[in-house]
Amino acid sequence: xxxxxDLASHDKPFVTTNDLARYWCVSRRHIHKQIEEGxxxxxxxxxxxxxxxxxxxxxxxxxxxFTPRSYADDERDSRDGRGDRTRADDAAERGQRRR
Numbered sequence: 001x002x003x004x005x006d007l008a009s010h011d012k013p014f015v016t017t018n019d020l021a022r023y024w025c026v027s028r029r030h031i032h033k034q035i036e037e038g039x040x041x042x043x044x045x046x047x048x049x050x051x052x053x054x055x056x057x058x059x060x061x062x063x064x065x066f067t068p069r070s071y072a073d074d075e076r077d078s079r080d081g082r083g084d085r086t087r088a089d090d091a092a093e094r095g096q097r098r099r
Contacts, residue, residue, distance in 0.1 A: 007058045014043070014051040024061075034060070 004010060004019040015023075017031040024031075032050075034040040041056045 007054060007061060010054050013054055015054055015057055017042075017050050017052070020052060020057060039064070 004015060004023045007015075007023070017028050017035075021028045021031050031040070031052075035042045035050065035052075040052060040060045042050050042052045044050055
């Protein structure tokens, strides 16, 4: 299985929810939620098999201004001390509780 590096140059007509989740650095559940809400068109091939047309993924990305997290972002986060911190970590540091 090849890893998705760039939607615009992706040569296959379809991508999987797993491919998009890794590419956009979100959960598969988030991708499925977008599909369920009608924001991201998809084709169901079976009870557990869903495919998204590459062109639909590109259009969704453009419409939502949703972009993959780049390696440059990872480098910047490690330099500014954020690293793998989560929102909960940030809230705890500010003395806030998660609701």
